[in-house]
Amino acid sequence: MATMAEKIFSWKLGRDVEPGEFVVAPVDISYFQDGTGPLGIRRFNEFSDKVADPRKVHFFIDHASPSPRKELSNDHRFIREFARRMGTYLHEYGEGISHQIMVEEFAKPGDIIVGADSHTCTLGALAAFATGVGSTDAAIAMSEGGLWFRIPESYRIEVSGELEKGVYSKDLILYIIGKLGADGATYKSAEFHGEAISKLSQEARFTISNMAIEMGAKVGLIPTDDETFRYLKSIRGDQEFLNVVPDEDASYEKTFYFDAKNIPPGVAAPHNVDNWKPIDEVAGTPINQVYIGTCTNGRIEDFRIAAQILKGRKKHRDVTLIIAPASKRVYIQAVTEGLIKIFIEAGGVVLPPGCGPCVGIHAGVPADNEVVLSTQNRNFKGRMGNPSAEIYLASPATAAASALKGVITDPREYL
Amino acid sequence: MEGMTILRGRVWKFGDNISTDHIIPGRYYHLRSNLPELAKHVMEDADPEFPKKVKPGDFIVAGKNFGMGSSREHAAIVIKLANVSAVIAKSFARIFFRNAINNGLPVIIADTDKIDDGDELEVDLEKGVIRNLTKNIEIKIQPLPKVMLDILKEGGIVEYIKKYSRLPVTE
Numbered sequence: 226m227a228t229m230a231e232k233i234f235s236w237k238l239g240r241d242v243e244p245g246e247f248v249v250a251p252v253d254i255s256y257f258q259d260g261t262g263p264l265g266i267r268r269f270n271e272f273s274d275k276v277a278d279p280r281k282v283h284f285f286i287d288h289a290s291p292s293p294r295k296e297l298s299n300d301h302r303f304i305r306e307f308a309r310r311m312g313t314y315l316h317e318y319g320e321g322i323s324h325q326i327m328v329e330e331f332a333k334p335g336d337i338i339v340g341a342d343s344h345t346c347t348l349g350a351l352a353a354f355a356t357g358v359g360s361t362d363a364a365i366a367m368s369e370g371g372l373w374f375r376i377p378e379s380y381r382i383e384v385s386g387e388l389e390k391g392v393y394s395k396d397l398i399l400y401i402i403g404k405l406g407a408d409g410a411t412y413k414s415a416e417f418h419g420e421a422i423s424k425l426s427q428e429a430r431f432t433i434s435n436m437a438i439e440m441g442a443k444v445g446l447i448p449t450d451d452e453t454f455r456y457l458k459s460i461r462g463d464q465e466f467l468n469v470v471p472d473e474d475a476s477y478e479k480t481f482y483f484d485a486k487n488i489p490p491g492v493a494a495p496h497n498v499d500n501w502k503p504i505d506e507v508a509g510t511p512i513n514q515v516y517i518g519t520c521t522n523g524r525i526e527d528f529r530i531a532a533q534i535l536k537g538r539k540k541h542r543d544v545t546l547i548i549a550p551a552s553k554r555v556y557i558q559a560v561t562e563g564l565i566k567i568f569i570e571a572g573g574v575v576l577p578p579g580c581g582p583c584v585g586i587h588a589g590v591p592a593d594n595e596v597v598l599s600t601q602n603r604n605f606k607g608r609m610g611n612p613s614a615e616i617y618l619a620s621p622a623t624a625a626a627s628a629l630k631g632v633i634t635d636p637r638e639y640l
Numbered sequence: 641m642e643g644m645t646i647l648r649g650r651v652w653k654f655g656d657n658i659s660t661d662h663i664i665p666g667r668y669y670h671l672r673s674n675l676p677e678l679a680k681h682v683m684e685d686a687d688p689e690f691p692k693k694v695k696p697g698d699f700i701v702a703g704k705n706f707g708m709g710s711s712r713e714h715a716a717i718v719i720k721l722a723n724v725s726a727v728i729a730k731s732f733a734r735i736f737f738r739n740a741i742n743n744g745l746p747v748i749i750a751d752t753d754k755i756d757d758g759d760e761l762e763v764d765l766e767k768g769v770i771r772n773l774t775k776n777i778e779i780k781i782q783p784l785p786k787v788m789l790d791i792l793k794e795g796g797i798v799e800y801i802k803k804y805s806r807l808p809v810t811e
Contacts, residue, residue: 238811247787247809263673264713272801289669296670303673343711343735359713359739361797365807373787373809407657408705412734441705443734497657585666605661605709607685612665 228379228475229446230414233335233354244378244478253336253353255366256283258323259290259297260584261341262304265360269368277370279312283331285323286316290579293587313367321552321578324348324520327355328431329460329554334449335467339366343438344520344602349445350427350434351453352469354414356443377414377443381477384421386485391637393490393530394429395522395600395620397421398436400488403501405481411441413478416471421485422447427456428526435521436602439498460554490636492598493618496606504623504635513595514545515628517621518576519583522600523551525558527621532564534625534639540572541631547589548573549581571628585610598627645766647725647746649697653757654686656703660736662686663707663715672714679721696723699763701755703729707736716740726763728752728770741788744796749782 227235234242237250257265262284276282284304292298308315316326323340324347332338332348338355339345341363348355358372366372388397402409415437422430430447437445447453448470457466490504517523517531528550540546548568550556556578559565568575582589583601590610591597597609597616604616619627622636629639662685664678671678683690683700700706700719706729707715716739719727726746740747748763750770755761759774763781770779784792787808794800800808 247785249807249809249811260669260672261711261713264717268798271798294670296673300673341711341713343709345711357711357735359711359716359735359742361713361742362738365797365801369807371807373807375785407708408731408733411705411731441708441733584669585661586669590667603659603661603709605659607661607665607667610665610667612685 226472226474228414228471228477229352229416229448229469230354230377230379230444232469232471233337234376236335237337242376244376246376247373248376249371249373250337251371252339252366254281254283254331254338255340255363256285256323256327257341257360257363258288259286259301259304260288261360261363263300265341265364266303266307268361269364273368276311276313276367281370282313282367283323284308284313284315285326286318287322287579288584289586290577291318319553319577321550321555322520322523322580324435325523325551325555329552333466334453334469339363339372344435346437346442346445347431347435347520349437350430350447351457352446352449354444357438377412378478379414379416380410381480382415382417382483383480384417384419384483384485386421387424388421388485388488391490391622391640392488393620393622394425394432396490397485397488398433399491399493399501399618401483402436402440402499405440407440407497407499409440410437413442414444414446415440415442416446418448423450426526427452428524431524432521439602490620490623492623492633493604495604495615495617498602498604498618507617507633508635510633511596511631512544512598512627512633514547514589514591514597515624516547516582516589516597516599516601517624518549518551518581519601520551521602522621523549523555525555527600528555528559528564531621531625532567534622534636535571535629536567538571538629540628544628544631545589546571546573546628547576547582549576550578552578582609598624598633600624645764647697647763647765649699649725649761650695651699651701651755651757651759651761652687652690652694653755654700654702657705657708658686658702659709660707660712660715661709664712664718675717675721678714679718682718682722691722694722694724697725699761700724700727701729701752702727703752704731706732708733711735713739713743716743716745720745728755741791742797744792746792750779754779
């Protein structure tokens, strides 16, 4: 009977829930980043003086990390002081992006998690009901240990077949968002199913769930399977995790069908994520900057794909190539495997783990009218700090190939 | 919302998919702990004239999916600080919608095709109707869930919790 979202809430509440119902549910983890934390703390201070359970609260200094301005240094100090006083987790400069640390170390299948960052939905690839909220809602969860929710209706997105060589989960999700639209799943729980999804590695699945918000979804859930548990155990050792799959007769408000073999490499063209174009249509577009990283595509598998293309080659003279690992774990692994050396020798600039230029305040703000190709999740006007810049979104392979040629390039030329 | 169930003002019309980066660009990230300064840049990337010319009581009216993108609650806060009386759109992105309610900023779902830039509106929140005084027509408002009306009535979620010492939904 129950979809994944309904199942998770039913378990937590000890009773069956229906879509449309308003409930108060316990929250397993609430978290903040440095752009939303200071407001969250100020709001918390207006109505509370006690954190329900400090070991269920995390602060991440990942957006402006390290700080480029005194105002932000002051914000960071404000966060540190609060986290230490309350005894919550505090993740410092160099540790990485909140969502990446969450999937590596903390989020579990079946958890209810709220994060004061819209890409909290990344954790849905581990079958956690994880959703982005404002600072105030996260502050309420921090104080009360719970929050009110409306149980969402569910959409089922069924992807058959297998992705062709040179086509990645980023291409798949950009294609799906292009078809459904930037508000195509507004408020819904988007569940991803089918052969193409089960064949993806866990790391590739995070890219899918990460971008569920870009079609408006509240969560982007992927059922657990052997690959989910392999990933979790590879980092956290031999623990028991819940198996979270929908009932066979679960009812979905809508079901969408896609065939993976029909999907080519693609991009989201400026200025909306649903502005999908096949690579053929945009190949040859001159670019000034390439960014490989973020919570969307800054994982070790992404770096291996990029390094395979960049190895022994040099970036185009007119392109700035910026690379940022999503976490310290990714960074160390990339160093160990020699990937960072490949990036540096190719002419790349490697930033510390964090959100990097995707935030629009530091470490890669484009000049007027420049064109950027990035592996991030958003290309809105002004996103990278300059409203006259144009941003294309693509896979790490397309990004690496384009960095070599100085124009948007089909990665299959190098594979 | 009490004492302001009838809102009156002039329309600033925008299109579909106004993102939180339009509403408050990331390049002003460092001003997030200085809300009055931050608010000077409200809607700057959607219309650079807006922050200079918006008047208390004015309405922001848009197409579908207003507030898409980031979870930054500052987007709802700077609109409220500009004394905009309400945002009216065909649909809203989820996080922005909830942030607006939490901050006591009325967000109204209605068909906005017959509202143009510069129109004078009167919005009756209790009767659920928008009167376009310029075009002399009435437009129905899609009613809000009770929990959201309850929060709006108190002027926001923090005020609600301070008054009732509980969440607006109980199990």
